[in-house]
Amino acid sequence: MENNTIIAIVVVVIIAAVLIIGGILMDKSRKRAIRRADEAAKAKADERLAAERAVKAAEAKTKQAEAEEAEAQAQAAKQSPVATNTAAQAPPTQAAETATKAGTGELPPAQPSASPTPSEEGVKEESASTPSAEGVGESEARAGGSPRAVEEVPVPANEQIEKPAGRKTRLETLRAKLSKSSNPFGKALFTILTKDNLTESDWEDVEDTLLMADVGAEASEELTEKMRTDARVTGKSNPAEVKEALRGELVAMVGKDTDRRLNADKPDAHRPSVIIMVGVNGTGKTTTAGKLARLFVGQGKSVMLGAADTFRAAAADQLETWGAKVGVPVVRSDRDSADPASVAFEASQKAKEADVDVLIIDTAGRLQNKANLMDELGKIRRVTEKNLPVDEVLLVLDATTGQNGMAQAKVFAEAIGITGVVLTKLDGSAKGGIVISVQKELGVPVKLVGVGEGPDDLAPFEPAAFVDGILE
Numbered sequence: 001m002e003n004n005t006i007i008a009i010v011v012v013v014i015i016a017a018v019l020i021i022g023g024i025l026m027d028k029s030r031k032r033a034i035r036r037a038d039e040a041a042k043a044k045a046d047e048r049l050a051a052e053r054a055v056k057a058a059e060a061k062t063k064q065a066e067a068e069e070a071e072a073q074a075q076a077a078k079q080s081p082v083a084t085n086t087a088a089q090a091p092p093t094q095a096a097e098t099a100t101k102a103g104t105g106e107l108p109p110a111q112p113s114a115s116p117t118p119s120e121e122g123v124k125e126e127s128a129s130t131p132s133a134e135g136v137g138e139s140e141a142r143a144g145g146s147p148r149a150v151e152e153v154p155v156p157a158n159e160q161i162e163k164p165a166g167r168k169t170r171l172e173t174l175r176a177k178l179s180k181s182s183n184p185f186g187k188a189l190f191t192i193l194t195k196d197n198l199t200e201s202d203w204e205d206v207e208d209t210l211l212m213a214d215v216g217a218e219a220s221e222e223l224t225e226k227m228r229t230d231a232r233v234t235g236k237s238n239p240a241e242v243k244e245a246l247r248g249e250l251v252a253m254v255g256k257d258t259d260r261r262l263n264a265d266k267p268d269a270h271r272p273s274v275i276i277m278v279g280v281n282g283t284g285k286t287t288t289a290g291k292l293a294r295l296f297v298g299q300g301k302s303v304m305l306g307a308a309d310t311f312r313a314a315a316a317d318q319l320e321t322w323g324a325k326v327g328v329p330v331v332r333s334d335r336d337s338a339d340p341a342s343v344a345f346e347a348s349q350k351a352k353e354a355d356v357d358v359l360i361i362d363t364a365g366r367l368q369n370k371a372n373l374m375d376e377l378g379k380i381r382r383v384t385e386k387n388l389p390v391d392e393v394l395l396v397l398d399a400t401t402g403q404n405g406m407a408q409a410k411v412f413a414e415a416i417g418i419t420g421v422v423l424t425k426l427d428g429s430a431k432g433g434i435v436i437s438v439q440k441e442l443g444v445p446v447k448l449v450g451v452g453e454g455p456d457d458l459a460p461f462e463p464a465a466f467v468d469g470i471l472e
């Protein structure tokens with residue numbers, strides 16, 4: 001062989017090696033960039049949640065001051081010779097509210113709460129035995145050290161009660177809303193995979209699309225590899241076959257044989273079956289508790305709601321509105337910032353007495369990095385268990401939060417133990433992939449999905465309907 005030929009071969013080999021190494025390096029830096037963007041998004045979400053928490057804390061402080069002032073005024077009114085009826089004995093703001101509501105038959109008269117009820121004693125006993133003094137301290141600070149009164153809001157007259165949508169309608173809504181949501185990742189994948197000759201860069205795009213949709217690094221790689229070796233995708237196949245291959249792989253990843261029934265729906269469920277809703281701020285816990293009550297009512301079950309979100313003033317009212325629509329009573333505190341464990345205790349006691357099928361307890365949103373608030377959740381569970389076993393703890397995750405949801409899920413799982421996930425706001429997210437990563441990392445099934453703010457926009461999670469929704 002001539003020298004020139006050898007030199008040419010060597011040069012070609014060197015160029016090829018440089019191109020391959022360059023490609024690998026570029027691929028690594030691209031993945032690094034995606035992960036960095038992901039981390040930045042997580043940090044931003046944490047910051048936003050912390051700011052929201054601070055605003056809420058300030059609001060609660062103001063409300064507590066107002067409540068104390070009202071209480072002082074009530075004490076003064078008690079000493080007056082004309083203040084003799086129940087409404088007049090209540091704080092002025094509460095008295096006005098009680099009078100109005102009693103007039104409409106909406107609420108019972110305020111409960112006297114000067115001496116501790118047996119349930120309060122139960123809660124106090126728990127407070128003393130709770131290992132984390134910090135957690136209890138926080139909840140007592142929220143209660144403002146004042147007596148706690150919990151009341152049951154009765155259901156309205158029968159003719160006002162709505163009829164919730166059935167399972168079929170809910171699944172149709174789920175499919176329609178998911179297929180309408182902007183840029184569903186299934187469609188993007190399908191577009192790439194139906195190209196004639198798939199290049200290396202197309203496969204990178206497949207993996208990127210999955211990463212961007214929050215499928216998670218491990219699952220994205222796994223799915224891309226599976227598609228690469230599927231003859232229906234790599235051969236000269238038709239789009240229908242590609243779609244079927246993609247559908248099959250996605251359904252398998254989501255887990256078609258997982259038991260996703262709510263524990264309350266299982267034959268061995270306790271009666272009442274207790275469900276506690278947990279999650280960070282604003283994920284949709286109260287809304288989901290209300291929608292869930294509707295879902296059970298639709299199945300012919302008797303339900304009670306417990307408003308243990310005493311931190312956000314409007315949460316109990318919100319729950320009451322949901323309850324009233326479907327004829328479900330709500331157990332709530334008659335004052336803001338009461339001890340949530342006290343409400344949970346009363347709710348479980350009342351649910352037991354009323355022998356309802358299901359009790360749903362709503363809790364306040366809390367950041368997973370606040371140890372004392374996470375301890376408070378443990379206390380809510382333990383106090384409830386003095387009356388009834390807890391069948392289900394549902395972690396409500398906002399699908400738009402992306403991978404930060406994973407960090408939340410892990411901490412909540414450790415603090416209170418979770419039996420299922422509700423993924424809300426899927427209607428506003430192109431990132432349904434979190435369904436795959438949350439199940440893969442936690443081993444806890446997604447049981448329900450929220451696809452809108454409407455009363456029946458909560459559907460049982462069904463892998464096939466979910467995948468069809470993102471592929472259609």
Ligand SMILES: Nc1nc2c(ncn2[C@@H]2O[C@H](COP(=O)(O)OP(=O)(O)OP(=O)(O)O)[C@@H](O)[C@H]2O)c(=O)[nH]1
Pocket residue numbers: 279280281282283284285286287288309312315363364365366423424425426427428449450451452453457
């Ligand atoms: N688009 C959409 N919005 C939802 C969904 N679920 C809840 N929301 C909305 O999310 C907002 C917050 O919902 P809430 O139920 O108040 O949230 P929360 O978790 O109880 O809030 P905190 O008690 O403050 O932690 C409300 O505006 C709800 O209407 C959903 O599935 N889709």
